[in-house]
Amino acid sequence: MRFYDNPPVLAEEQALFVHDLVDYSLGNIDPTKFKAIRVAHGVYEQRQDHTYMIRIRCAAGGLTPEQLRKAAELAEAYGGGEVHFTTRQEIQVHNVTIENLMTVIEGLRSVGLSTRGGGGNTIRNILTPSHSGIRPGDVFDVDPYAMALTTRLIHEPDSWNLPRKFKIAFSTAPDDVSFTQATCLGFVAKMNGDQKGFEVYCSGGMGAKPMVGHLLLAWIPDTEVYAVTRAIKTMFDKHGNRRNRNQNRIKFLWKKIGEEEFKQLFHDEYALVQGKDPLVLPELNNEAQATDLPIETVTGQDFENWKNRYVMAQSQPGLSSILIPLKLGDIYKHHADILCDFLDHFGPNTMRCERAQNIRLRNIPDAYLGNAYRMIQQLDTLSEQPAFIGRMMNCTGAQTCKLGICLPRGLSKAIQKRLIVSDLDFDAIADFRLNMSGCPNTCGMHHIAQLGFFGKVGRKDGDLYPAYNVLAGAKVAAGQTEYAQRVTDIAAHAIPEFVYQFLRDYIAKKDQYATYNAYLDSEGFDLIKALCDQYRDVPAYADDASFYTDFGAKKRLSLEQLGTAECSAGMFDMIDVDQKNMKQIIKALPDTAEPADALKTLLFHTSRMLLVTRGLDPKTDTEVFKLFEKHFVQTELVDKQYSAVVLLGLGSSDALVPHADAVVELANAVMALYKGMDDSLKFKLDDAAGSGHTAQHVTQDFRGVACPMNFVKTKLALEALKSGDSLDVLLDDGEPIENVPNSVQQEGHTIVKKEKVENHWQVTIRKA
Amino acid sequence: MTFSDAQVERYSRHIILSDVGGDGQQKLLSSRVLIIGAGGLGSPIALYLAAAGVGHLGIVDADRVDLSNLQRQIAHYTADVGRLKTESAQEKINAMNPDVSVTLYHERFEAHNAFALMQGYDFVIDGTDSFESKFLINDACVMAKQAFSHGGILRFDGQTFTYAPGHACYRCIFDDLPPKNAVPTCSQAGVLGSIAGMLGTIQATEAIKYLLGVGTGLTDRILSFNAKQMQFRTISVSRNSACKVCSQSPTITKLVNYEAPVCDLKSRGGAA
């Protein structure tokens, strides 16, 4: 059993990746380019150079025992040992060196797991509540939708090249445990009479500029999940801000153009796909598999406590679901083997990754709870602790993540250590969300925390110390989500005591208030401020150095440690590299005694800089000049007079010396061009050049032309037009109208209209 | 850009490809490729390039078709034995695709005519079987800043890479001719006929990609395969700063004919 199917090209793409890996290790690919390649394969470089983290897709959090066993085997043989469960219901293998990357990736593929799209500008892991399909009272099981949608989207080549990452979540009920309003596109299960369907939210997101998602559609039938997703995806692809990566999530588009226009754009796209290609749902059975495992009976208070805390009766009578609270989201091979051996008795559909970095088991017959308890006791987990402790969430932070400022794993451990020795009744706050991230990026989901922290740098007399912003008060429910607000900040080392003091007060007063937020409003916020003020005075480094070294860090915090952004590297990084070189050369040029080579290099960077915006990937130096001449000079994006100068690049550098001024002028012209580039990668001059060109509208009659000739001819007709022009084609009913518009769309053009006229069709296409 | 109806149909599977399209097909139709050797490699190269609609092909070969060639040189048929290879190949090309014009050179590719032969071509393909020719083609192309595809086959093995100006050349990798008779040619050692097709079609593909500016070529990489084990591998290579011909201070600055091994008389300078 697999929870998603990989496209057949995966093996091929991974084979290409092997070549790139080899090339990179031989120094033939520069690191920026390699980054873009590897991130798309779910491979992130860790803090320590040349060690990598691999992120593995688990649609709807689904993982079979066979898959976990394999991942753990690989983690032990080639990684840091642990399989790490993330806040996005995936798993990761850490500390893999470059020569072992492929072994791990291919090993994972052998059990149907893919790392493709683990990072990069693509559809990320699709989330559902870990109890989907089994929790009493839920509207219906959303797992089949998330799984089918995953399979569908990862088969679509255009999913791999979106303007930026794209996140989708499903919830089973209005309590919205998947936080659909904190995600790009969210579906909340909702019935309409006896018809299954969804409420749809869009444009939410956390990160450094959090936004709460908006209601996009009050209800759609469940057959429309794909069409809605497709429409949003196309819209994002077309209108996303590809230039400014930081402004490039669908949430920013909503903000930029406003609700009305956003919905208009959406409905335009949706109209084209509505009612089409509904998902083919996998059959997911939540039932007990017969087993001959002898039943173990366990009694006693510990067992009862554990059942109260971690066992949930499923809506399927006689079956139980068990939460295994992992320590920091990690499980090691010998423990994974014990777990998987146990699960093998109950079938492949027995496990989900849970959002608080835990494992949720399902479909365990009640009779076997004793066995399960004994089995879990052999694992190193937090199952003896109150559920609140195991639900604390944190990202991996600076340990593996290059963006991280602080080490939330260390902090989480320190908080646990402080709380475990206390006498507070944590079972009273079993569902409390205490979340922490190592930086503003919210991988630890501090925005939806009831008490949250995200890393920052503190400074005392010029010395840096690890610190956190403190947030509180998020509300989560479909349609009513509010993010936590930032209250103040605090030194990392003061947090364990702070958390203890704060929770002590809240637990004591909890019963006096209707909700946690009522408590916060009346006195909780004040208490947070007052407590943090108490800890404000950080001792000087000379007096107490411990404050300056993060929990779990080996060295004191320093600026050098704070790495640079590890993001899906894009085109802009590449452009910036050229631009930086150009500026340096221009600056040094007056003092360069023999400028021939410098001029050649300058001309090279000038020519290469913007090729990427046209999707051109020159293979040779010669091609750089030729392509630039063709696509920028001949098209008059830069003055045609430069043609001769550019072509001098093909010969010896000495020839450039007499034309030094022209080379510099050209470099400046290209940089100016880049400045004027807009979000959709158009240059200001494109319009100017286009102004002499009024959009054309051409009609072609391809009736009686069979497939694929009709598409061939349509394509040729489009090639003759300019971007923005329209083409009307007349097509026959049947195969032609089913195929041609799709193929045209796949080439990036827009189908404006499809209209049946008597026995044929008229299709209006706008050229991309 | 105008295609006749027949052309639209003939090239439709190219036009549909998003990396080719009508523009790309036009590019191919206006491209010129020189194929050196009309033998085992040259046959599939010429036929596939002609089929693809590469508008102009030049073919260099001085030999006549021999019965022993037919085991692998698929442009030549039994009735062609004794004819000039160039003419035999031209006839097949014309029959296949009237869009392609062909220029024939019944001569060996040698130091004295190398530059003249290459003049005006966008891409050169080495389909010869002797080391002398291979080094000569390399040196000439490096000096003329001319991209070319190198190819060689022997027994069950094939090897190819693509040179582009500024990148590693044949000499960066192999430096100089092997000592006389250290390495046999296929007339001495034999060759499995079908691998000529395997390698030739790879070279043809590299040429088409180069002309279109599509994908990643075998520049700075050598692809080699062993058909017996059916194993392919690519090895990255880089420029050699001491290369005799392409380095900053080359020791080879003009073309000379290299000496052929004494024993290989029959197909000297001929084609694999």
Ligand code: SF4
């Ligand atoms: S929140 Fe920041 S530190 Fe934590 S994993 Fe995300 S990017 Fe890294």
Ligand SMILES: [Zn+2]
């Ligand atoms: Zn060289």
